Amino acid sequence: MLGGEADRVSIEDETETTKEITEKKLKDRKVSWAKLRRVDSLNLEAGRVSMNANHNSKVGWSVTLTLAFQSIGIVYGDIGTSPLYVYASTFAKGIKNNDDILGVLSLIIYTIVLIPMLKYVFIVLWANDNGNGGAFALYSLICRHIKMSLAPNQQPEDMELSNYKLExxxxxxxxxxxxxxxxxxxxxxxxxxxxxxxxxTAMVIGDGILTPSISVLSAVSGISTSLGQNAVVGITVAILVVLFSLQRFGTDKVGVLFAPVILIWFIFIGGIGLYNLFKYDIGVLKAFNPKYIVDYFKRNGKEGWLSLGGVFLCITGSEAMFADLGHFSVRAIQISFSFVTFPAILTAYIGQAAYLRQFPDKVGNTFYESIPDPLYWPTFVVAIGAAIIASQAMISGAFSIISQALSLGCFPRVKVVHTSANHEGQVYIPEINYMFLIGCIVVCVAFKTTENISHAYGIAVIGDMLITTTLVSLIMLVIWKKSLWMVSLFFFVFGFIEILYFSSQITKFSKGGYFPIVLAMFLTMVMGIWHYVHKERYMFELKNKVSTEYLRELANRTDVHRVPGIGLLYSELVQGIPPIFPHFIASVPSIHSVVVFVSIKTIPVNRVALEERFLFRQVEPREYRIFRCVARRGYNDVLGNPAEFESQLIQNLKEFIQQQDFMLEVNEGAATTTTSEQLVVSTAINENDQMQDISGKEVKPRSNNSSGRIIPSHGVSSDSIRSLPASVRKSSNFYEPIIIQGPEEEIKFIDKATENGVVYMIGEAEVVAHPNSSILNKIVVNYAYSFLRKNFRQGEDSIAIPRKRLLKVGMTYEI
Incomplete structure (x- = not known):
């Protein structure tokens, strides 16, 4: 809770008269609190939440079928374009035995059945976070049920959110x-x-670079025989430049075309597959017998094991079904995969196998060689469109997961643009977009062929799958509470299959497999460093929070002025007053007539309802009009523009003042009665606040010989002072409390302060390593983190604070 323990009044055995009075007051104030339970001053909205959790599983069949159709264009572009290059990658050295085709086809069939169909469609999809998928969605789900977050900013009020669903x-x-x-x-x-x-997350980012490269290059390779490989690479680079240039418009603008194009693609590859099956060799259906897999490995030994790297490419894009779940529903994904995607791609692979039984020497370009002549160019055009869509979906997925990592303090600050008002989670990140473009061009020019790129591509995908298997197993064990044998069966069966494929992929490390591994290690290091300093900075502020005694001393100082207006001081601290506040007073000896300490906190849920977003507490004495506010957001929430956020905050502040007065009235009227339903009213901040870390252990404030220090830095910018309202610069009012009677007068005072202007205050804290810390800590904090902080966006940019009303105070934290 904000500020620790507060005064609490327990009410038991409430009399009928008191109940009637309470219900009448509740009704008069139009607040639906008929079933009050454990309400306090930080969670007055808890009784009027809107249950906006994801209930897609309960929607009608017409909506589900519509979502299933739409998912075809967004989810399956990657796995749907895999038939372009799987056989060429698997038989990189040619087909030595005709029966090897049956063995590889059998491997493809059972790989598709086990991984995307059984694992993802019928198991992993249910491990969603209120309808959202991906690594950070799993992480958030686990952190809600198990206190696993490294930053100790959990609050009991978070569990009251309608999307929390904690059991x-x-x-x-x-x-x-x-x-x-x-x-x-x-x-x-x-x-x-x-x-x-x-x-x-790092693996998905790597996938976001490799998917456009291999998909577009493989689609354009249909004209390689006439133009040459260099021309194919040049055309691919040109298409990629156009593709990434269009990202700023968002997938919503062209999304209406996605599903029809991919559906046409599936019709094409499915129809061509059936044509080849009946024309060339219907006997390849024997591959449904898994004995051909055993025979294949007996014949080829080590070579057969190495070829698994190519076979695995038939299921690239499976993780997209889970990552893009937030746009659709579990049932929609299950229907579209089971009845459209699965039969189409399976038929395509079977048809290509039938063709190769007759023409094994054409394995290098199997897909285009097996197309009937009248359908060649139409298929080529649709293949280009499908490859672009597959790339678009993976890029958007990477943007979404980076946005989630950013919200959870695990990624340097970047600009996130929400491109669609109709579809959740569709975002565009300019800095990442340009990095992706450069990465794709480098990959295409350096690797040149789909076979070379495939060596790197598979490792990125299989790495993400192994992590998903591990996290879902933990969810099954602790949250779903499945039996140990069921969890073991899931973990060891799918883990064994994926490790087998990974062992084959890793042998190609020197041929390109190093790329996703090096990229993942680099991104993991960047995100790890950022989160480490982010957590240490929070812990430092938590242990050095300002005591309420300081406010009492401040009230007696004649050199500190109260100026008209509202001051919003931003801090990440959700418990107590941030240590940067005294430095504002020292730099600008003025304090606004209304002060709100604002902390924007990301909750481990996808969305927080607007009516549940703000938690307030008033700092005593009440006549000082100093408040603390936690603005809670889910990892998919948009803060909105500053004017909208400011309006919402002030409106909720006024509602808090009304509700606080009402709760005090209820408290006074029922102080001598008790009830079995406990009503807890928190009224003030206790100066002896106790803090707890995530393990439940008490965290005591640092003593004078603490290893961490706050050092005043470069003070207040003169530009910041000039940008403030004139009332701030010219006021001569002393810090004298104005006693206001009743909530109506208090709200009028807030309105008047709003008219005088709202000023945003941010501490521009530079974090450095403590002189006595280790060499590793100095390298991480003073060099690595400092480089990231200076080369990415600043705090005020990430939360879109208007610069003309921004006041910054510089200081240095030693951690």
Whole structure:
């Protein structure tokens, strides 16, 4: 809770008269609190939440079928274009035995059945976070049920959110409960869990670079025989430049074309597959017998194992079904994959196998060679469109997951542009877009062929799959509370298959497989460093928060002025007054007539309802009109423009003042009665606030000999002073409290302060390593983090604060 423990009044055995009075007041104020339960001054909105959690599983069939159709264009572009290059990548050295075609086809069939169909469509999709998928969605889901977050900013009020859906393991389920406690008490487990989420994100980013490269290059390779490979690479680069130039418009602008194009693509490859099957060799259907897999490995030994790297490419894009789940629903994905995607791609692979049984020497360009002549150019054109759509979907998915990482403090600040008002999660990140473009061009020019790119491509995908398997297994064990044998079966069966494929892919490290591994290590290091300093900075502020005694001393100072207006001081701290506040007073000896300490906090849920977003507490004494506010957001929430956010905050502040007065009235009227439903009213901040870290242990403020220090830095910018309202610069009012009676007068005072202007205050804190810290800590903080901070966006840019009303105070934290 904000500020720690507060005064609490318990009410038990409430009399009928008191109940009637309470219900009448509630009705008169038009607040639906008929079933008050554990309400306090930080969570007065808890009784009027809107249950806006994802309920796509309960929608009608017409909506589900519509979503299923739309998902065809967004989700399956990647896996749908895999038939362009799988056989060429698998038989890189040619086909030595005709029966090897049956063995590879059998591997393809059962790989598709086990991984995308069984694992993702019927198991992993259910491990969603209110309808959202991806590594950070899994991480958020786990952190809600197990206290695994490294930053100790959890609050009891968070559990009251309508999207939280928290179910704590009961004492009867000893295994889940014991594992939960063990994980919560292990700092190492927290670090490992965060690293898994970060590495999963890094793999998706690598996929976002490799997917456009291999998809477009393989589609354009249909004209390689007439123009040559260099021309194909040049055309591919030109298409990629156009593709990334269009990203700023968002997928919503062209999304209406996606589903029809991919559906036409599936019709084409499915129809061509059936044509080749009946024309060339219907006997390839024998590949449904898994004995051909055994025979294949017996004949080829090590070569057969190495060829698994090419076979694996038939399921690239499977993770997109989970990552893009937020746009659709579980049922929609299940229907579209089972009845459209699965039969189309399976028929395409079977048809190509039938063609290769007759023309094994044409394996280098199997897809285009197997197309009937009248359909060649129409298929070529549709293939280009499908490849672009596959690239678009993967790029958008990478943008979305980076946005989630940014919200959870695991990625340097970048500009996130929400491109669609109709579809959640569709974002555009300019800086990342240009990095992706450069990366794709480098990959195409350096690797030149789909075979070379495939060596790198598979490792990025299989790495993400292994992380998903691990996180879902933990969810099955602790949250779903499945039996140990079921969890073991899931983990070891799918883990064995994926490790087998990974072992084959890793042998191609020197041939291009190093690219995603090096990229993932680099991105993991960047995100890890950023989150480490982010967490240490928060811990520093938490341990050095300002005591309420300082405010009492401040009230007695005659050199500090109250000026008209509202001051919003931004801080990440959700408990107590941030240590930067005294430096504002020292730099500008003035304080606004209304002060709000604002903390924008990301909750481990996808969305927070608007009516649940703001939590307020008033700093005592009340006549000083100093408040603290936590503005809660989900990792998919948009803060909105500054004017809208400012309006929402002030409106909720006024509602808080009304509700606080009402709750005090209820408290006074029912102080001598009790009820079985406990009503808790928090009224003030206790100066002896106690803090707890995520393991439940008390965190005591630092003593004078603390290893961390706050050092005043470069003070207040003169431009910042000139940009403030004239009332701030010219006021001569002393810091004298104005006693206001009643909430109506208090709200009028807030309105008047709003008319005088709202000023935003931010501490521009430079973080440096403590002189006595280790060499590694100095390198991480003073060089790596400093470089990232200076070359990415600043705090005021990421939350879109108007510069003309911005006041910054510089200071240095030593951690």
């Amino acid at each position: 704590i393991p009961s004492s009867q389920q000893k295994r889940a409960h014991k594992l939960k406690q063990m994980l919560e008490n292990s700092h190492f487990a927290r670090i490992i869990l965060l690293l898994l989420a970060i590495m999963g």
